[in-house]
Amino acid sequence: MTIERAVPAGMRICSTSLRVRYPETDRMGVVHHTHFLAWFEIGRTEWMREAGCSYAELEQGGISMPVIEASCRYLSPARYDDVVAVEARLEEVTRVIVRFGYRIVRQADGKLLATGFTRHAATDSAGVPRRLPRQLASLFSSEGGA
Amino acid sequence: MTIERAVPAGMRICSTSLRVRYPETDRMGVVHHTHFLAWFEIGRTEWMREAGCSYAELEQGGISMPVIEASCRYLSPARYDDVVAVEARLEEVTRVIVRFGYRIVRQADGKLLATGFTRHAATDSAGVPRRLPRQLASLFSSEGGA
Amino acid sequence: MTIERAVPAGMRICSTSLRVRYPETDRMGVVHHTHFLAWFEIGRTEWMREAGCSYAELEQGGISMPVIEASCRYLSPARYDDVVAVEARLEEVTRVIVRFGYRIVRQADGKLLATGFTRHAATDSAGVPRRLPRQLASLFSSEGGA
Amino acid sequence: MTIERAVPAGMRICSTSLRVRYPETDRMGVVHHTHFLAWFEIGRTEWMREAGCSYAELEQGGISMPVIEASCRYLSPARYDDVVAVEARLEEVTRVIVRFGYRIVRQADGKLLATGFTRHAATDSAGVPRRLPRQLASLFSSEGGA
Numbered sequence: 001m002t003i004e005r006a007v008p009a010g011m012r013i014c015s016t017s018l019r020v021r022y023p024e025t026d027r028m029g030v031v032h033h034t035h036f037l038a039w040f041e042i043g044r045t046e047w048m049r050e051a052g053c054s055y056a057e058l059e060q061g062g063i064s065m066p067v068i069e070a071s072c073r074y075l076s077p078a079r080y081d082d083v084v085a086v087e088a089r090l091e092e093v094t095r096v097i098v099r100f101g102y103r104i105v106r107q108a109d110g111k112l113l114a115t116g117f118t119r120h121a122a123t124d125s126a127g128v129p130r131r132l133p134r135q136l137a138s139l140f141s142s143e144g145g146a
Numbered sequence: 147m148t149i150e151r152a153v154p155a156g157m158r159i160c161s162t163s164l165r166v167r168y169p170e171t172d173r174m175g176v177v178h179h180t181h182f183l184a185w186f187e188i189g190r191t192e193w194m195r196e197a198g199c200s201y202a203e204l205e206q207g208g209i210s211m212p213v214i215e216a217s218c219r220y221l222s223p224a225r226y227d228d229v230v231a232v233e234a235r236l237e238e239v240t241r242v243i244v245r246f247g248y249r250i251v252r253q254a255d256g257k258l259l260a261t262g263f264t265r266h267a268a269t270d271s272a273g274v275p276r277r278l279p280r281q282l283a284s285l286f287s288s289e290g291g292a
Numbered sequence: 293m294t295i296e297r298a299v300p301a302g303m304r305i306c307s308t309s310l311r312v313r314y315p316e317t318d319r320m321g322v323v324h325h326t327h328f329l330a331w332f333e334i335g336r337t338e339w340m341r342e343a344g345c346s347y348a349e350l351e352q353g354g355i356s357m358p359v360i361e362a363s364c365r366y367l368s369p370a371r372y373d374d375v376v377a378v379e380a381r382l383e384e385v386t387r388v389i390v391r392f393g394y395r396i397v398r399q400a401d402g403k404l405l406a407t408g409f410t411r412h413a414a415t416d417s418a419g420v421p422r423r424l425p426r427q428l429a430s431l432f433s434s435e436g437g438a
Numbered sequence: 439m440t441i442e443r444a445v446p447a448g449m450r451i452c453s454t455s456l457r458v459r460y461p462e463t464d465r466m467g468v469v470h471h472t473h474f475l476a477w478f479e480i481g482r483t484e485w486m487r488e489a490g491c492s493y494a495e496l497e498q499g500g501i502s503m504p505v506i507e508a509s510c511r512y513l514s515p516a517r518y519d520d521v522v523a524v525e526a527r528l529e530e531v532t533r534v535i536v537r538f539g540y541r542i543v544r545q546a547d548g549k550l551l552a553t554g555f556t557r558h559a560a561t562d563s564a565g566v567p568r569r570l571p572r573q574l575a576s577l578f579s580s581e582g583g584a
Binding site for chain 1: 174176179180181183184187205210212213214215216217218219220223273
Binding site for chain 1: 314315317318319320321322324326372
C-alpha cells in the first residue's frame, strides 16, 4: 500500500464517460439491459489503464481475466444520446479471484441508473485457470486493500 | 393450477436451441459474456410463447416486463458454431415481480456452460410500474406454483 | 460443374430461418440496420455447411475469409419476433475473391425486406491474403459456375 | 451557402474518436465487420450535432432518417483497444435522400481501415416517407452544397 495515495486503498473509483449509441436502444425506447455489462467492462478496462496495467497488454502477456460471474440491478432506464458515467472500483482480491463493483450514473441529472459487480478468474491464454500473477496481485492488493 | 399438466407447477422447463453466431465470439475465441443475457431472454420468450402468452403480444397490449436484475455464473466457455440449449424456468411470481431461472447447456456433450436468473417488474407502455395483470399473474401462478 | 446437381451451378440458394431478437430492435421499433449484415453471415455460414464445408472447420484448418466489402439495401423494416428467411447464394468466385448475394424475406407475408452482398478474400490465420485453397475454389466453382 | 463558413460547403468533415471495445472483437482477433456500420452512425450523429441539429431532437420532433442503403469497404483490421477516428461528411442531399460518406482511420499510425457510405430517407414517426423538412434540407444544402 503506497503512502502517496490520496484516496484510501480500495476506494479509488475510475469514472469513464460514454454516450449511449442508437443500436444500444431497443424498441422499448431505452437501452437494452445487456449493454450495461458491456459498459461495466469499459469501466474496469479504464480502471486498469489508470492503475498502469492495460488489459490489452495483460492479454499480450498471455494472461486473461474472464468473467466468472456478473450481476446487475437496473434502477432507471438509460436513453439514446444520454451521457453516462461508468464508475468502477476494485472490491475484492484473492489469490485467484478479482471482483469489481460498478455504478452507472446519468451525467445530466446525477441519477443512479444501475449498480452491479463482476468476478474474474485469471487464466493463461489457453483458458487454464492460474493464480493471479504476482505483479497483478500486488497491484490489485495495493489498490484493493487485500 | 391445472390438473392436466404432466409436469408439476413451477417445473416446466422450456428448452430452446440456438447456434453460436460469429459476432457473439470475442478475441479470446469464446462467446463474450454479455450474450448469455441475450440468450436468457430468448429462453424466457419461448417459455412465454409455450405458455400461450407471446411477449410481443403482451407488449402490443401495453404491458412490458423490463429486467430489474440479472445475474449469470459462467462455468465453461461457449464457442463459435456450438449448438446450445437455453433452458428457462419460472422460479417465482409475486404481485409485482417475476423471476426466471436459466441454464445454458452445450448440446454436443451436455456440458453446463452457465446458470443465471433475471427478475422482472411489470410496467405500462410509459414505463410506470404496475401490478401484474390478473391474466398474467394467473398464468404465471399456475405455472410457477405461487 | 457436377452432373448430379439438380439445381444449375450458381443457382443453389440456401434459406435459413431466424426469429428477430429483442436486442436487435432499436428505439425506432424496428431491427437496427447493422444486424442485417450479421444475418447475411448466418446465411452464408449455412450455405457453406450445406456445401459440405463448415466455416468453423475451414478456420480450424487455418483459412479465414474476412469480409472485404459489404453492402445492403433496406426495403422494409423487420420487427421484433418476426421470422425471416435469409437467402444466400454464391454469386462470383475468382482465384482470390468470393462474392455472396443475399435476400431477407419475412416469412409471414413473403415481403422482401433487404438485399445485399458481401465480398471476401481468403487469408491464412495470420491475416495474410492468399489464393483460395484448391479444394475450396473447386467447391465454389462447382457451385458458382466460375 | 453561408459566407462565414471557413470550409467550403460539402467539405466539412466531423471526426469523432472512439476506442475499440472488447465485445466488438471476434475470434479472428479483430473487430467484427458489422460494427463499422455502428461507427458510421456515431460519425454522422456527431456531424449532425456539430451542425446544430441533434438526431435525438430530430426524432423528438417526429422525424426519423432510417438507413436505406449502407456500404463499407474493409481495408485493414481494427483491433481491441485501438483508438480510431470516424470521419463523416455529407455527400449528397436531394428532396428525399441524404447521403453521408465515412472514413475510419486508426489514430496511432493514421492507417485508413475502412471507407463507406450510407443513404437515408426521411420518414415521420410512423415510418411513412416524406420530404426532408425545410429546415433540415436548408441545413444540409448549406453544408452539402446541393
